[in-house]
Amino acid sequence: MNTEPPQGDDLQQMLVSMKQNVLARAELDRPAPKRRGRRAGIVIGIIAVLGIGVGSGAVALGMVPQPFTAAPAPSPTVTEPTQTPTKSSAPVVNEPTATPTPTPTRKPFALDDPSTWTISGNEFGPVAIGGETGAETDDLGVAYQHDRANDVCGPEFGSSWARDGQPTLIVWSANGRVIGVNAWVPPGVGERGVVGPTTSSGLGIGSTLDELREAYPDLVDDPVYTKDVEPLPAPDAYTAWKTETDTGWITFALGEDGVHVDNVVIGEISGISCD
Missing domain, CATH: 2.60.460 (protein yfey like fold)
Known part of the structure; x- marks a missing residue:
């Protein structure tokens, strides 16, 4: 028994045959007019699935398993805290003010005066x-x-x-x-x-x-x-x-x-x- 999945022309022929069978069966099982919308929706859905299969081959049919890789999680954005300047806790030291020198009321002592x-x-x-x-x-x-x-x-x-x-x-x-x-x-x-x-x-x-x-x-x-x-x-x-x-x-x-x-x-x- 050949377990290899069809490839190339064989795959395309298989897919065409499956489309024809689906369309023929849909015609035979055409519902009453009141149910037409539902059947049409089913047919369109099947065709969409088959269309996907044509593009992706064995992946759409599940013949060739492919691992699903989750999208990488977004890196957390690190926001640097804004440094708000705070007042220094050091006590405020007032600079000493110079004390004015009092003006002398007498002349400096002079031995000859x-x-x-x-x-x-x-x-x-x-x-x-x-x-x-x-x-x-x-x-x-x-x-x-x-x-x-x-x-x-x-x-x-x-x-x-x-x-x-x-x-x-x-x-x-x-x-x-x-x-x-x-x-x-x-x-x-x-x-x-x-x-x-x-x-x-x-x-x-x-x-x-x-x-x-x-x-x-x-x-x-x-x-x-x-x-x-x-x-x-x-x-x-x-x-x-x-x-x-x-x-x-x-x-x-x-x-x-x-x-x-x-x-x-x-x-x-x-x-x-x-x-």
């Missing part, structure tokens, strides 16, 4: 209370000249120092060390304005009593330096006022008008005598 010197309870410019007299007056000599003719009881006791346009200074000493300093101007000079070294508040010779009281609420009368003049030409004339600082006392003596300072004293010089 007495107007830049500061008066405190224990220093008068470059001269410090308690310092060795020779060393302290050497510094003073940069701006002043030693006026030996006006020394008080000799240079070892009260040396006088002069400079044009500046108050006269007297450096008081005991046992070779400075115990006090005072600066003074002739009568009337202080009334023309502040001159010479001043305190950290900018007060000194030429300042008024009202200015002293405003700057130093603790200002008190200093009877030791009050001038003994009768009758007084004006209230509080020829009097002295003092304030206590963290480094000692500063005394301001008023001039003839009883308003303006003409003498500033630091240290302990009350009761000094050449005897």
Whole structure:
């Protein structure tokens, strides 16, 4: 028995014969008119199947098995997640702002310029209370000249120092060390304005009593330096006022008008005598 499927001309002849048989049988079994549509549909379907068979040969008849390969599954589309920028969780650090440097109200200290010197309870410019007299007056000599003719009881006791346009200074000493300093101007000079070294508040010779009281609420009368003049030409004339600082006392003596300072004293010089 030949089990090989027909091929070539044999296959075509077989298919033609099958078509003829189908058409003949369809003619014999033609249904009533009301069923014509159904039969026609069957015939058309058979012819369509046979037509497919002509094109595909043994595959349409099932003689030559062919594997069915499923269409490849679509590859999943991978969508990259959109990166949404998020705010940093790091704390916001404010850049420090530069602190403005305060404008100085006084000139920088200059040894050769007495107007830049500061008066405190224990220093008068470059001269410090308690310092060795020779060393302290050497510094003073940069701006002043030693006026030996006006020394008080000799240079070892009260040396006088002069400079044009500046108050006269007297450096008081005991046992070779400075115990006090005072600066003074002739009568009337202080009334023309502040001159010479001043305190950290900018007060000194030429300042008024009202200015002293405003700057130093603790200002008190200093009877030791009050001038003994009768009758007084004006209230509080020829009097002295003092304030206590963290480094000692500063005394301001008023001039003839009883308003303006003409003498500033630091240290302990009350009761000094050449005897």
